[in-house]
Amino acid sequence: MPEVPLNFPRTFVEFNDPAQENQLFRCDLTWLTSRWLCIYGNGCQGILAGRPTDGCCSLGAHFSDKADRKRVQRWARRLTPELWENYEDGQDGVVMRDDDGDKQTRRFNDACIFLNSPGFEGGGGCSLHNLALSEGAKPLEAKPDVCWQLPIRRTFEDRDFPDGTAWSVVVISEFDRRGWGPGGHDLNWYCSGNTEAHVGPDPVYISERDTLVELMGPAAYDLLVQHCEEHLAAVSALGAGRASTRVGLAIHPADPR
Numbered sequence: 001m002p003e004v005p006l007n008f009p010r011t012f013v014e015f016n017d018p019a020q021e022n023q024l025f026r027c028d029l030t031w032l033t034s035r036w037l038c039i040y041g042n043g044c045q046g047i048l049a050g051r052p053t054d055g056c057c058s059l060g061a062h063f064s065d066k067a068d069r070k071r072v073q074r075w076a077r078r079l080t081p082e083l084w085e086n087y088e089d090g091q092d093g094v095v096m097r098d099d100d101g102d103k104q105t106r107r108f109n110d111a112c113i114f115l116n117s118p119g120f121e122g123g124g125g126c127s128l129h130n131l132a133l134s135e136g137a138k139p140l141e142a143k144p145d146v147c148w149q150l151p152i153r154r155t156f157e158d159r160d161f162p163d164g165t166a167w168s169v170v171v172i173s174e175f176d177r178r179g180w181g182p183g184g185h186d187l188n189w190y191c192s193g194n195t196e197a198h199v200g201p202d203p204v205y206i207s208e209r210d211t212l213v214e215l216m217g218p219a220a221y222d223l224l225v226q227h228c229e230e231h232l233a234a235v236s237a238l239g240a241g242r243a244s245t246r247v248g249l250a251i252h253p254a255d256p257r
Contacts, residue, residue, distance in 0.1 A: 003194045006176055009250040013227045014169075018219040023168045024159070025220055029231045031174035032224070034252035036151060036192060037200030037207065040125060041118065044197075045189035056191075057112040057126065060096070061144040062104040068145045069095060069103055075128055075142040076114070083134065084127040085116040105144060138210050151175045151192045152208060154215050172215065172224075198254040203228065 010030040017023040038044075046052040047059070063069040076094050081087040086108055094113055096106040106113045118124040132142040140148035153175035159167045176192050177184035184190070191197040200207055205228045213221045235249050 002196050003190065004253040006178065006193065008253050011231065011248060011250040013231075015220075015223055015227065017170070017217070018223065019217045020168075022166070023170065025216065025224070026157075026169050026171045027224055027227070028171075028173040029228060030250045030252050031192075032172070032205040032212075033203045033228050033232050033235075034255045035198045035200040035202075036204050036252075036254075037197060038151075039191065039197050039199070044191065047187040047189060049188040051110070053118050053124070054111045054115065055125070056150065057115045058110065060098075060105040060107045060112045061147050062098070062102055063095075064145040072105070072128070072142070072144050075131065079127055079131055083122045083131050084114070085120045085122070086113050086127075089113065140210060140214055149175070149211060149215065152204075152211050152215060153179050170216070172212070193254055195254045195256075198252070198256060203232070 010028055012026055013029055014024050014026045017025055040055040041053075044052060044055050046054045047056050048054060051058055063072070073094060076090065079087060079090070084090060089108055090106075090113055094106050095103055098104055112126075114127045116122060116124050116127050116130070123130040126139075126143060126147070128142040129139040132139045151174060153171075153173050155171045155173070157169040157171060159169050161167075174192050177187060177190050180187070205212065205224060209221070212224065216224065231249070235251060238249060
């Protein structure tokens with residue numbers, strides 16, 4: 001069975017946000033020290049059956065807010081026919097409303113309009129991603145929020161204490177199937193909990209550095225790195241076989257360790 005169950009022991013760490021008073025980070029060390037790697041074009045089977053070359057782009061991307069949508073539209077205007085397979089059709093607009101009236105990237109040929117096919121000369125995959133790289137920018141600057149944040153999930157909680165104080169809690173965790181809502185359970189294939197995708201040379205907290213810095217800020221990310229390194233050192237000292245049975249040193253079950 002390549003995909004592991006959704007519920008398993010995880011190790012979280014909490015620490016104060018050095019950049020903001022009365023704010024905590026709660027980070028999933030089990031996920032962030034795992035060896036997940038995006039395998040789009042190298043084994044990814046796609047979230048819809050029969051469309052492996054779509055990856056997770058079959059349904060289009062919902063915008064987080066107006067600023068997200070406007071930013072993507074600005075980058076879209078910089079795309080050229082050499083970089084964007086659907087350039088001509090994209091001139092009719094890149095935004096649509098879903099059945100609930102929410103705005104998302106327009107779907108074209110049953111996938112996100114920004115998706116290039118594998119054989120396209122300008123590069124397969126996300127044309128916005130390719131554009132950013134061609135300009136020496138980070139892909140997160142050009143892509144919709146949900147696209148560049150995956151497979152990291154950032155959520156917010158409020159924590160009230162009996163003494164009347166209140167703290168904001170920023171949770172950094174795995175964007176598993178449940179992050180998509182009820183429909184996430186119907187996806188044909190999903191990578192974050194799939195053993196086939198846990199093949200990275202570096203743990204997630206390193207390979208997804210740009211994403212984490214953007215979500216947390218550089219000072220908080222530096223603290224996260226310390227906690228991740230301590231977690232990995234403790235697992236190594238105890239031995240993966242024993243550490244995996246202890247909640248305090250929980251290893252992602254899809255991890256090759």
